[in-house]
Amino acid sequence: MATSTHMHSSHDTHSTTAGGGWSTRRIATTALFCALSLILSFVEVPIFPPAPWLMYDPSCVAALVAGLAFGPVTGTLVVVLSWLLHLIFQFSPWGVLMAVIANVALVVPCALVWRRNRTGRGLLAGMVLGGVVSLALCIVCNIVVTPLYTAVSTEAVIGMIVPILVPFNLMKIVLNCVLCALVMKPMAKVLVQD
Known part of the structure; x- marks a missing residue:
């Protein structure tokens, strides 16, 4: 993939200080990703007509890009911090818990595979695994x-797995991965600027 060298360079030169701590640049960049993820968490779009109450938000895209640029720890921080801040504006602890679990589960495997194989194939493999x-x-x-x-029983939820939960969540994951792949190249150019 054309952007792999740039993303690798960004990780090496800006992620930590000589003593192993986080650089000012990395802290500031992580904060920007958190802010972007927080904003995107309020962009809710119905993407699955059979279940219009289920909404897609693109907040995970920012966390994915952060994870690929700076590693799984940064990606995880972006997910967790942005959704904790989300609670201040829209108190929904159970929804936040599920969003954090779903997004971290996508970001971490993807970032780990990308760290070992910085190619288009590695990115695809990481996204599939995540x-x-x-x-x-x-x-x-x-x-x-x-x-x-909710008033929905466990049996009712199990009954929704095949017709609703699997296709909706699969659509969310695919959208997150496609959007991340589309923005990686321009983001890489920004991240390597001094």
Whole structure:
């Protein structure tokens, strides 16, 4: 992939200080990614007509780009901090918990694979692995968590797995990965600027 060298250079030169701590640039960049992810968490779009109450938000795209640029720890921080801040404006702890689990499950495997194989094939493999992990955890979280804060029973949630939960969450994951791939090249150019 054409951007792999740039993203690698960004990680090497700007991620830490000589003593191993975070540089001012990395802290500032992570804060910007958190702010972007927070803003995007309020952009809610219905993408699955059979279940119009389920909304897609592109907040994970910012975390994915951050994870690929600076590693899985940064990607995880962007997810967790942005969604904790989301609670201040829209108090929905159960929804936030499920969003954090789903997004971290996508970002971390993707960033780990990308770290070992900075090619187009490595990026695709990371996104597929992250997508599978995220999809599985989305289903488990819905089965366990949804009955805790809604009137929907566990049996009803299980009945929604195939017709609603799998296709909706799969669409979310694909959208996040495609959008991330589209913005990686311009983001890489920004991240390597001094």
